[in-house]
Amino acid sequence: MKGFLVLLFLLFQSAIVYALDTLSVNEGDSKFIAHNYYSILNDPDGTFQIRDVAKSTKFHYTDQSLPFINYSTKVIWLKLILKNKTTQPFVPISITSSVIDNFDLYFKYPNSEEFVHLDSNSPHSHLNQFEQNLIHINCIIYPDSSRTIYLRIKSAVNTVIPIQAYSANEFLQSASMQNIAMGGFMGVIIIMAIYNLLLLFIVKDISYLYYVLYIIFLGFNQMLLKGYGLNFITHDKIIINNIILPITRVLFGYSILMFVYEFLQIKSSSKALNWFYAFLFLLYTSALVAVIFGRTHLAYNIISISALTISISLISIGITLYLKGFKPAKYFMFGWTLFFLSIIFSVARNQGLINYNTFTGNIILYGSALELILFSAALADKINFYRRQKTESQLAALTIALENERLITEQNLILENRVNIRTRELIESNQNLSRSIENQKAAQMQLVDTEKMASLGQLTAGIAHEINNPINFVSSNVNPLRLDFIEVFNLIDKYTELEQDPQNEELRTQILQYRNQIDIKYIQEEILTLLEGIEEGASRTKEIVDSLRTFSRTDEQSLKLADINKAVLNTLVILRSTTPTYIAITPVLNKLPPINCYPGKIGQVLINVLTNAIQAIKSKPVHHDENISITTNDHQNYISIEITDTGPGMPAEVKQRIYEPFFTTKDVGEGTGLGLSIVFGIIEKHRGTIDVISEPGQGTSFLIKLPKDLV
Template sequence: MKKILIIAYLILQYATAFAGNTDTLIVNTNQSQLLTSRYFNELNDHDGTLTIQQVLNSNDFYTSKTLLPTLKFSKSTIWLKVVLKNNTDESIIPISVTASVIDALDLYYIDKTDKKITHISIDQLQSNFLLQKITSIQYPILPGTVNTIYLRVKSNASTIIPLRIYSVSAFLENRTIENIIMGAIAGILLVMGLYNLMLFSIVGDRSYLYYVFYILFLGLSQSLLRGYGGILFTNKAILNNYVIPIIRVCFGFSLLLFVGEFLHLKKRLKHWYKYYLCLYGLYTLLLLAILFGFVVAAYNLITITISLTAVSLLIIGVYLYVKGFKPAKFFMLGWGLFLVSILISVARNKGLIIYNDFTANIIPYSSVAELVLFSAALADKINFYRGQKIQLQNFAITVAKENERLTTEQNILLENKVKERTNELIVTNKNLSVTIEDLKNTQKKLIDTEKMASLGQLTAGVAHEINNPINFVSSNVNPLRLDFDELFLLLDSYDAALSNPGHPRFLEVLNDYKEKVDPIFIKDEITTLLNGIEEGARRTAEIVKSLRTFSSTDDLVLKTLDIDKAIYANLLILRSTIPYYIQITPLLDTIEPLNCYPGKINQMLINLISNSVYAIKAKQTHENESILIVTKDEPEYIYIEITDTGTGMTDETKQRMFEPFFTTKDVGEGTGLGLSIVFGIIEKHHGSIEVVSELGKGTKITVQLPKNLV
């Protein structure tokens, strides 16, 4: 029975050894080899309590299902068993970990000379200053010998562990190349940081300052991840548990600040901006978790938060670009590239894609490309604002030149008029009454001329406004002419058929031509074209009428006007344009007839009431709509208040509402002269106007007119 148990034990040992069978990792000169599952067996140490003696005696080693060693759980430890052969001329085999956050890397082996267990840790300082910046172990093994080593890896983050075995020459060459690449990337980051800091000092735009912070924390994050933090931090626990995660959180904050300022999210996202602020909240929770020692949870949340931030910012960039914000184009491209690199990095760390030189360095490579695109975005933003400024300057120069031209022409005209009138006075001094009448006419023309000078500022707007309706007429004339030509030919065919009743050939020609031209279609087309011409003529007449009203030269004669009767009369005129769902309520005080210019006052009332009606009609839905007209009689002034439940106005619209040709109506619905004329009428009466309006709630306009106008 005892023999049977011994045989069974040996069979079990053999089966275990066969199940965990791996290849010997042979290191040749000028060669480096990534430690894959082909060369190691793995042992999980979840609590991190196993000793090397327990590991040596353990039969629980197994072949890994992942290509590279992987810490599948946060705050865990794994042991790797590797059979290694030194096939080089050197007695050192460097082993390093790159682009990974680990808390401990220990190497154990049994010295073949004295049979003692030797322990080497990454916490032991290297003799070479350049080698202190990376996570590496120098394993001593004689050339041509084979030995079994045990690697213990511990980390608070769940990630893959890219272990690479080198020959000494390959290690030094690899480190040199990596230092050159990282130095070049650091140089690029430094140049971009200083350049944008200079732009911030010149332009004063906070986008550049936040971009400098973004570059700084991006560079620090990548440098620390690649082991360069050992220069400043000898305590690896502080570096991995506090410094690296805090730098990542600061990177997230700087990114949110830069994007928010560069894309003007507070202004452009409006109601959605509060959801953008939630990203700040997530990074604040991460910072608190790190400071209070919840490092494992913090590393898991960092991956989730950065991925959520990347997707959110890409969606925001695409949304703003679609909405027409052109500076978002380069941001969208740059951040899209960076998002892809983050997703590749996360998938690589989870073992979902192959680990190689490209995927290992995808973040720094894409970061450089992203920074170039972000810099292009900032430069494009400068060009965007510069273009707007140049356009405004050119427009101002054009207006100034046009005003100067008009002023010069008016001065010449005035000088000519004065010369003409002077000559007329010399010639006609015997006829004093005629001379006085001429002087009155001249004075009136001078007043009109001064008013027309102000119209010079409107020249550019008039040309644009009147061009559209004229196109209605000009574009319809040729088709209308063709239709009439076909009708005339059809009439000629009818005439020929009637003149030759005995010749059926003429009738056949008539029928063939009638089917060819389709008189019903021609009739409909003529009607449509005439309607278009009529619409263009109507809109042109409306613009011309508005301009004529604005520059009208009414008689400068004061007359009395009953304000209450004038309001009722204007409401009667406008009654057909007021929809049924608008309730007009006049609350009129008893006011004595006012000394004023009646035509102007009526024009003012019509414009103000019409604007209130339009503001209500512009709403999407209508409920309890009303216009309240109130007059008040005070000792020295009268007040006219018009309150509506329309769409209301923004602060920007209120500031520009009295500018000539400024309108919020659609093209073809208004010329933008109405309120400008109203303002001129009130000024002419030495009165004042006050506007109180809130977007979505309506508008109240109060007009104050003096009683003692003389």
């Protein structure tokens, strides 16, 4: 009875082997080694020898679409019959997009008992260095002949093994297409990294630094998965798979967490959320520890768990913050959801839950590309979000300034009436003199405050026009850029269709006609031109906004270190829209150390003095070679600012009264006479000095000295 059961088992095994199909490779073929072509043998300790394997009766059939390996097995053997129907004496067999430590092939020549051993490290002289990144073996089979082959695959990671058999020409074309696709992806990675690095220097937002690190590690991780590390880093697959690749994935996780931490402003959120975020960092750190101690399979499992945990957590955090009013989280949620879905599909594919094909094999690439686009949109939307807030505050400030201007006018009229009344009362009674003086001083202090707001309102009105030009320039470039991308996407779709049917000459002709029709070279040049225009508009807008920051704080109560040269340049940006073209402003800014001061008040001094200089030049009936020079110098105990104009100058009697409140040489309604009085008060507060040199017809020069040791 026992012998009968053994015989029945052997017959059953033979029936399984017999039921397997022969894998025939024709010209132009690229076939996955699916379950109907192979039987499988597990080698948990990796100690089986080929002679024992060839005699083994433990090969069994599997219903999994593609071979699967897990860390408890580590090594599997596949047995299949391969038939070469091509004109070449070999058939390339390749493993793509998997973490494989070793890939070996064994076969016997006819009438020989010795096995031939080939491995993926064997030299392939007919391939260039960019095609040798593929993990593959050229199986020697003469045309129109068949051969039983044994494949040995070793890996420390739970994953599907996508093995493909090609014709020689199809293998070269597939390798070339993979290089082209990877080159395009890495091109996008490099462009996005450089572009966001430039934005980092322009916007000064640390989120861009972490986003650039995220882009770099994403590209490096995909490059390693596709096998390019064998060319550019080391030829030892064990080092790449067990050390470099998991460490890169950990660094990729760190960059994601740091980017999201800054972008979603986690620090300002609840304490519980900050503790949870620290736990997410700890997850990836535990994977790094596993790599250091040589527990590679544990590290990969922890990385997979961390990726899923972080993906779900960040989506939840993004939704929560968006519902709380943080609108820039919208694009982040969309982008991260797409990337999360690509991770789910990737894990399911590696676990054999879904079929492996071209789309699922490159799902991370597709998800990453869409994610990069949406994350860039999220960063841009964040800038727009803060810009809208700034615009709203500026509009509110403008409204207040207009109201204050109205109050100033009314108060000037009231003040004149009060002065007349108080003058008459002085004749009648000396007792009312002190009360009149006190009322006048109170009115003067109120007017000083309203003068500050009026100046800010006038500047804001000019800046509103100045900032509108670059914004319109950016928005006008969006539609043509979108049309160009649509035409490029259409061309890519046609090439994708041709890739699926490479023998379709009619489709190839249509693609060439469409390419000539849209003039791809012109589109490339136009896209670059439009992007440069958008960048220029954004840069100019940023310059204007940065210049306004200093002057939005005119009532600071504490001293701060400030660069006076930078304050001068910011002032020139703000006054640019109000300066006539016939006036040349020449800054000569020598190197200065930062000094303690009230930056907003220093900015008000510069604006008031320069505004007076511009108005003085404008009052001249004829203009020739008009100029305002600004010179800064560093001295032992102080720094100096000298502002000289080519205006009409001042007589001695006017020069003696320029710092008096309400004294003005302008017509009624054109000025309050408080500008230089405020300037004098600010310089006194800084324990500095201001001197004026002016002669009729010789222009005017103001020399301001600010001490370095103000505390």
